[in-house]
Each structure stands twice: as C-alpha cells, then as structure tokens.
Amino acid sequence: MPAQGRHAAAPVRRKQYGKLAELAKNVKQQRQGYMLLAPFFVLFFIFTAFPVLMAFGLSFTYYNVLESPKWIGWENYATLFIKDEVFLIALKNTLLFALITGPLSYIACFLLAWLINELSPKIRTIVTLLFYAPSISGNVYLIWQVGFSGDSFGYVNAFLIKWGFILEPIQWLQDPKYMLIIIMIVQLWLSLGTAFLAFIAGLQSMDATLIEAGSIDGVKNRWQELWFITLPSMRPQLMFGAVMQITSSFAVADVATSMVGFPSPQYAAHTIVTHLNDFGTIRFEMGYACAIATVLFVIMLGSNMVIQWLLRKVGE
Structure with a gap:
C-alpha cells in the first residue's frame, strides 16, 4: 500500500477503535441495566429474530420437512x-x-x-x-x-x-x-x-x-x-x-x-x-x-x- 493510502486509512481506523472503546466503556458503566435486559434480548433473538433469519435462509431452498433442505437459489421467488x-x-x-x-x-x-x-x-x-x-x-x-x-x-x-x-x-x-x-x-x-x-x-x-x-x-x-x-x-x-x-x-x-x-x-x-x-x-x-x-x-x-x-x- 502506498504511504499516502496508509496515512489516509490510519485516522479511519483510530476513529473506529475510538467508537469501540467508547461503546465498551458505556457497556461497562451500564452493566446492571444490560444484565436486566439480557433475558428479554435472549428470548427476542430465540423466538423472533432467529426464526426470521432462518425463514429467509430457507426461502432459497426446497424443504418439505421430511427431507433436508436443498439449495435452489431464487427459484421459489421466480x-x-x-x-x-x-x-x-x-x-x-x-x-x-x-x-x-x-x-x-x-x-x-x-x-x-x-x-x-x-x-x-x-x-x-x-x-x-x-x-x-x-x-x-x-x-x-x-x-x-x-x-x-x-x-x-x-x-x-x-x-x-x-x-x-x-x-x-x-x-x-x-x-x-x-x-x-x-x-x-x-x-x-x-x-x-x-x-x-x-x-x-x-x-x-x-x-x-x-x-x-x-x-x-x-x-x-x-x-x-x-x-x-x-x-x-x-x-x-x-x-x-x-x-x-x-x-x-x-x-x-x-x-x-x-x-x-x-x-x-x-x-x-x-x-x-x-x-x-x-x-x-x-x-x-x-x-x-x-x-x-x-x-x-x-x-x-x-x-x-x-x-x-x-x-x-x-x-x-
């Protein structure tokens, strides 16, 4: 990578690391609140977010419950x-x-x-x-x-x-x-x-x-x-x-x-x-x-x- 490109990318990386450090600091300060919210987020992910993601993935397959899903791409949507x-x-x-x-x-x-x-x-x-x-x-x-x-x-x-x-x-x-x-x-x-x-x-x-x-x-x-x-x-x-x-x-x-x-x-x-x-x-x-x-x-x-x-x- 040219020196100019490395110098341009360095501030971007520092900014990203700074945001992550700030986020980690905020989580540490508010850890009691996050611990109280954790059961809800776990249940929400298991019973809402995960089924939605799973349904999106299965939409690209042929799946009749009895057999394993078979990848067919965009055929269902077509x-x-x-x-x-x-x-x-x-x-x-x-x-x-x-x-x-x-x-x-x-x-x-x-x-x-x-x-x-x-x-x-x-x-x-x-x-x-x-x-x-x-x-x-x-x-x-x-x-x-x-x-x-x-x-x-x-x-x-x-x-x-x-x-x-x-x-x-x-x-x-x-x-x-x-x-x-x-x-x-x-x-x-x-x-x-x-x-x-x-x-x-x-x-x-x-x-x-x-x-x-x-x-x-x-x-x-x-x-x-x-x-x-x-x-x-x-x-x-x-x-x-x-x-x-x-x-x-x-x-x-x-x-x-x-x-x-x-x-x-x-x-x-x-x-x-x-x-x-x-x-x-x-x-x-x-x-x-x-x-x-x-x-x-x-x-x-x-x-x-x-x-x-x-x-x-x-x-x-």
Missing part, C-alpha cells in the same frame, strides 16, 4: 412472481385490502379515541369497552354470517327484499363481487383493538400545560390544537398504532377463512397469509412458504418505513 397466478391474485387482494382498511381503521381509531377522550371518566370507560369489545369477543363472525346469509332469512337480504331493492336473495358470501368488500367491512369493525387503547392512553397522558401554552402562542381552534400540539405529543402512540394497524391489514386471514371458507370461490378473498397457510400448514412446502413470508415481511417493513417518514411530518 415461481412466486412468474408462475404462481394464485399468489398474484393474493398479492393484489392483500395490497387492495391494506390500502383501504389500513388508513381507514387507523384514522377511525384515532378520531374515536379523540372524541371519547372528551367524555366524563365514567362514560368514557363504558364507551371504550363497547368499542373495544368486538376485537376480544369470541366467534364474532357469526353475527356477520347471519347478516349476510345467502337465503331470504339473512338480515341484509330480508331488508332489501322487503323494501323492493332486490327480488331474490343475493349470495353475498359466495359471489366474488361482494366477498372482499364484506371482509373489509368486518375487518374495519374489528379494527378498534390495541391501537385504539394506545391512542386513548396517549391522550390521557398528555401534559395539559402544552395546550395552555399553545393558546397563548396563537392556537385558535381545536383543529390547530390537534395538529400542532396533540399529534406531535403522541408520536410514540401514533407509531405503535400504525405498526399494529399495518400488521393487521396485511396479515388478514382468519376473517376471510371464517366468512367465505378456504379456498374462497375464484380466490376472490385469497390473501398472502392464506396462501402462506396453504403451503406451510397443508402442503408442508416450507421453503416456498418461507419465500411467501419473506415477501410479506419486506412489504410490511417498507410500509412501516413510509409511515415513520409520514409521522415525522406531523406538526411541521
């Missing part, structure tokens, strides 16, 4: 996007589902939390429970299955026939034209879950002095207060809620399976997760299933990065 027409239908359905239900449920969660926060404590508790109950109730799909039943006894068909909108019952849960829309409605009904409670908690923990200071600084109405004070103060809760809503909108499967069955007619309600369940838990083609899971992970990760960028603009 099959997904070129040969697997059902996956393309599932991808389209999932993206459409997420683009509609994700933002709508996120905005609805926050607006309802914001409105409920204005109520008295006792009424607020009751109303919060009423809105949150569907997300924790068992067999909630039964209500919608009865409502959208394909015979004349279904509530929707009975109402439409009685008032002359239709002459014969519509097969709501068997007709591909209506299945995805109905599943979106049910998902929106179920979406007031953890994010909804996080927003209410964030609103309850706000510092009241910020609102008083805002009124002195020229905040004239509730909408300005919402944009310049409330939302910036709730960035952690907004980020948590965004992650939860994105995850639920992209990972929809139980709603589709319970409402229209599996597989759905003409794959009209097929999603990436139902496709993943098909190959992972029924066919046991684990390498291909891991490729599907990796694609879904990349989509979710990209969506979260976009949401983080948008949330940084709040209040500017």
